[in-house]
Structures are given as structure tokens and as C-alpha cells.
Amino acid sequence: MAREQLSDAAYAWNGFADRQQLAAALAGHVAARLTKAIAERGTALLAVSGGTTPARFFAALSLIPIAWDKVSVTLVDERFVPPTSPRSNAGLVAANLLQNKAAAARFVPLYHEAASIESAAASDSEALQSLAWPLDVVVLGMGADGHTASFFPDADNLAVLLDPSSQRIVLPVHAPSGGEPRLTLSMARIIAAGCIALHIEGDDKRIAFDGAMGAGVKKPIRRVLEAAPIPVEVFWAP
Numbered sequence: 001m002a003r004e005q006l007s008d009a010a011y012a013w014n015g016f017a018d019r020q021q022l023a024a025a026l027a028g029h030v031a032a033r034l035t036k037a038i039a040e041r042g043t044a045l046l047a048v049s050g051g052t053t054p055a056r057f058f059a060a061l062s063l064i065p066i067a068w069d070k071v072s073v074t075l076v077d078e079r080f081v082p083p084t085s086p087r088s089n090a091g092l093v094a095a096n097l098l099q100n101k102a103a104a105a106r107f108v109p110l111y112h113e114a115a116s117i118e119s120a121a122a123s124d125s126e127a128l129q130s131l132a133w134p135l136d137v138v139v140l141g142m143g144a145d146g147h148t149a150s151f152f153p154d155a156d157n158l159a160v161l162l163d164p165s166s167q168r169i170v171l172p173v174h175a176p177s178g179g180e181p182r183l184t185l186s187m188a189r190i191i192a193a194g195c196i197a198l199h200i201e202g203d204d205k206r207i208a209f210d211g212a213m214g215a216g217v218k219k220p221i222r223r224v225l226e227a228a229p230i231p232v233e234v235f236w237a238p
């Protein structure tokens with residue numbers, strides 16, 4: 001049941017009884033948006049988040065028979081580790097999404113060997129320039145601290161990361177709470193998506209989300225919802 005929050009942080013809440021029902025619903029929603037994009041412009045661009053939440057959703061999406069050969073998949077953010085690392089979001093996507101029907105999709109990673117995270121981000125921005133922007137779908141996650149993408153509250157360049165007018169596609173992130181240095185899509189690219197979904201699970205995340213929508217210092221997830229020109233579709237299960 002969706003409840004529209006008509007505030008400066010517009011979002012639609014979609015709550016589910018369990019995580020499998022959420023995975024099926026989110027997969028169907030994303031697949032429908034990708035199919036619409038392919039019908040309208042012959043191609044579709046999807047950006048997904050990593051972490052521990054998305055695996056079930058990825059598996060459900062991988063089974064849906066859409067024109068995956070016309071879909072490009074990239075990441076919302078990435079830890080500065082090779083795909084063989086257990087910390088790699090590219091590794092998570094390869095193992096859970098780019099299988100079954102979705103194996104036909106084109107995957108565009110963010111990580112590549114580079115002298116520094118800054119040079120990796122700069123060359124990423126060049127490499128990703130050729131993708132068919134804007135994103136048709138972006139699926140965000142959220143940490144209990146209210147971060148999304150790699151917009152960590154303790155990032156040393158948070159103001160740059162949250163700049164909705166940034167010309168960059170990919171930005172480097174140094175944040176103690178983020179672990180490794182990170183590569184993240186910029187706020188501008190995220191909020192320009194045709195469909196913005198936020199996938200969160202567990203009571204801790206619901207409490208964190210509700211807290212972020214309340215008074216007090218605006219956490220990154222709130223900044224994204226406020227900057228987005230369209231309501232964010234929140235998908236939550238206990």
C-alpha cells in the first residue's frame with residue numbers, strides 16, 4: 001500500500017509483508033520501466049546499488065524475459081576493489097543479476113586499475129559518457145546512517161557529491177565510514193533518472209528512513225529525495 005508523502009521530500013512508500021514479495025514487485029517494476037524505455041528509445045540504462053540488500057531482487061530480475069540485449073547496466077557506486085574481491089559490487093551484480101535472461105545485458109563497471117581513486121573517477125566519467133543517458137532506472141540502497149550511493153555523511157567532499165548541478169558522471173569518495181575509497185555516480189546523474197527506486201529492508205532501515213524524513217540535520221538520503229524532480233519509489237519489507 002503506497003502512502004504519498006507530499007512534502008519537499010516526495011516519496012511513495014511501498015511496504016511488503018516479506019522480502020521475497022518485495023523482490024518480485026521491485027523486479028517487475030524495474031523490468032516494466034526498462035521495457036518502456038526500450039520501446040521508446042531502443043535501449044535502456046539501469047544503475048543498481050551494491051551491499052547486502054539487493055541479491056534477492058537481482059535474482060528475481062534476472063529471470064524476467066525482457067530484451068536484455070538492449071539493456072546497459074552500471075553501478076550507482078563501487079568500492080575501489082577488483083571484481084574478484086568479496087567487497088566488489090561488480091562481483092555481486094555478476095553473480096546475482098547478470099545470469100539467466102539478464103546475462104545478455106551489457107555491464108559497465110566503475111572499478112578499473114588506476115593510480116588513484118581520483119584518476120579512476122576521471123577516466124570513468126569519460127568512459128561512461130558514451131552511455132545512453134539519462135538513466136531510465138536507478139535503484140538506490142541506504143545505510144542506517146542515512147547514506148545512499150556513496151554519499152556518506154563523513155565524506156570529505158560531501159558538498160561536491162550532493163551538488164545537483166555537477167557536470168561529473170563519477171566522483172571519488174573518501175569517507176572513514178565507507179571503508180575503502182569509493183567511486184559513485186554524481187547526484188546529478190542519479191536524480192535525472194526516469195525512475196528512482198529506494199530498496200531498504202529491516203526495521204532499522206525503516207526507522208532510519210523515517211528519522212531522515214523528520215526534523216534535524218538533513219542526511220544524504222533526504223538531500224537526494226529533495227533534489228529529485230520526481231517522487232522516489234520506496235520499497236520496504238521487514
Ligand SMILES: O=C(O)[C@H](O)[C@@H](O)[C@H](O)[C@H](O)COP(=O)(O)O
Pocket residue numbers: 049050051052053054076077078079089140141142143147148149150
Ligand atoms: O556499495 C554499497 O555499499 C552500496 O551501494 C550502498 O549505498 C548500499 O546501498 C548501502 O550501504 C546499504 O548497504 P546494505 O544493503 O549492505 O545495507
